[in-house]
Amino acid sequence: MxxxxxxxxxxxxxxxxxxxxxxxxxxxxxxxxxxxxxxxxxxxxxxxxxxxxxxxxxxxxxxxxxxxxxxxxxxxxxxxxxxxxxxxxxxxxxxxxxxxxxxxxxxxxxxxxxxxxxxxxxxxxxxxxxxxxxxxxxxxxxxxxxxxxxxxxxxxxxxxxxFRLITTPLERMKYYLQSKEDWENSPTNWESEKKYNKYYPEFTIEYTLDDDGNGYQYYLFNQTDSRPHWRKIRLYYHQTMLEEIEGVSLDGGRYFTPTPLTEGISLTKYHHWDIVYKYFIAGTLRYTIYKFYYEPDGDEETHAHRCFEECVLIFSSEREKEEFNRYVVKHWNKKDNFSYGIHIPYMPPIEGYIMEEFEKEYRNVQILKNMLEKFRLENEMEEDRGRYNQ
Structure with a gap:
């Protein structure tokens, strides 16, 4: 409000x-x-x-x-x-x-x-x-x-x-993607994997199978196979492309997901990012696609999915993210109190990269995940006090 x-x-x-x-x-x-x-x-x-x-x-x-x-x-x-x-x-x-x-x-x-x-x-x-x-x-x-x-x-x-009939095609696409059982595989060429909605076949989603780039991100190193395989996810209504976002095939192709968004937090007045993390926001299109592509059909995909989630933050809303960022700025000087249970995975040397930066990003995200848990607990306690006082 x-x-x-x-x-x-x-x-x-x-x-x-x-x-x-x-x-x-x-x-x-x-x-x-x-x-x-x-x-x-x-x-x-x-x-x-x-x-x-x-x-x-x-x-x-x-x-x-x-x-x-x-x-x-x-x-x-x-x-x-x-x-x-x-x-x-x-x-x-x-x-x-x-x-x-x-x-x-x-x-x-x-x-x-x-x-x-x-x-x-x-x-x-x-x-x-x-x-x-x-x-x-x-x-x-x-x-x-x-x-x-x-x-x-x-x-x-x-x-x-x-039934979402007064919404835009992209909003309808997001709604239909929430029911994975309504989607079928479509015959396609080797360059992409495509699905269509069986009730509304004019809506299709596909991702490329050919690699697009070879850059590394810190969350790749929490996988058994840390090599990057970047894709493109495209959403179509008839022949019109509604959206294109980046995807990544993790752990040697065992698990596919859209890439998380990037957020930075500045601890000083100079406005550069002192802390960087990856995140999703529940209820958004990207998060819906993230849930859509997770189909646990074996221990390997489940393991890869769990390892990926260990490296990203998932917020309930944009507002929660902004409030959490302010919480981090206020409490980052106590970060050692949130540095429990952290295990840094092995990160082999890669030419052209400073591996210490990946290790720093990974550690910071684990601290942030612990902070987010405490942040939510404090908010719940505050809401309980407010209800009691009313």
Whole structure:
């Protein structure tokens, strides 16, 4: 959630297709209103996160009302508990969380309803006037009434969203790659290995079998066979290439993966990279391809995959990566405390390379992996304290 966006929305002094204002929290006798509003926002037609902003008085020129002492106030855990026992179709519920925002010295709450492809959200059992099988949405500043269902073309849009039919070909490709069982090998020449989606054969993915370059990276040395075999991965929609990224065949061809991205951290004001590491971000296209190509069909591939993962960081989001980088800058002077359990693999001398640099990169990444574990543990403890205090 963006603080500046919330402030901008309030200054508009009007409701919209993905936000709503409430003067105060929903009382106990308005549980149905809360559920109905959440469902409408989860099914919004803007294809984005939605907000129920609590602490804005529309009847008084959209002035702010502090919610600190509101007896009906809920935190994220209470919102999750509220939705848990509601009978949603397929057992799939909207993802929501509550974020406090301070504006002009007043605390307001924002119920954030995350954008999702699981639309349309609807109930299979009635709940206090919120009807089973009715599909609700939000048009401009109005919700679908509880006793009605949305217009058919809006419902059609929400189903198309679920099946990624309103997205770009690249977004659809990413979605289809998440179901490996839907892909078949395609007859091809010796230069590439190609697969197509058996339900949507216009989507294909291939990687070259001929080597492209011979450079080394530190993570190669954690393999039994450390020789590099670089490839190109290409994604196609019909004859149009949607994306091309680098891949690498590890351990003499026993395991294939897209290459990780590179990140650097500067510890001084001179902006050069003092620490370098390789990483993936969960949920991204590259990470999806990384999961797609791992098909453990024997001990050798499993071993190569595990050795590769020992050398890269996997973040849950871009935000986690940025927060971790700041954590590293703050704690790198204590790196010796995180230097446990590190074993540097044998790195044979290679002409033209400074092997000590590879060893340094490898050691630093192992330190970072230990730091990431501690970073996540501290964040979990902080979140637990926050829930307890609320």
């Amino acid at each position: 963006d603080f500046f966006e919330i402030r901008k929305i309030i200054r508009l002094k009007q409701e919209g297709g993905y936000w709503d204002f409430k003067r105060e929290w929903y009382s106990q006798d308005k549980k149905a209103d809360l559920l109905h509003d959440i469902i409408c926002m989860a099914n919004n037609l803007e294809n984005r996160d939605a907000y129920i902003i609590i602490g804005v008085d529309e009847e008084n020129d959209y002035s702010l009302v502090d919610v600190t002492t509101d007896v009906n106030r809920k935190n994220t855990q209470k919102m999750v508990d509220f939705l848990r026992d509601k009978k949603f179709a397929g057992g799939v519920r909207p993802i929501v969380y509550v974020q406090e925002v301070k504006l002009s010295g007043r605390a307001i709450d924002v119920i954030v309803i995350k954008n999702s492809y699981e639309t349309p959200f609807y109930l299979t059992d009635n709940f206090q006037g919120v009807m089973a099988n009715n599909i609700y949405t939000r048009i401009m500043d109005s919700n679908t009434p509880k006793n009605k269902s949305a217009d058919i073309f809006h419902i059609e849009y929400l189903w198309k969203k679920r």
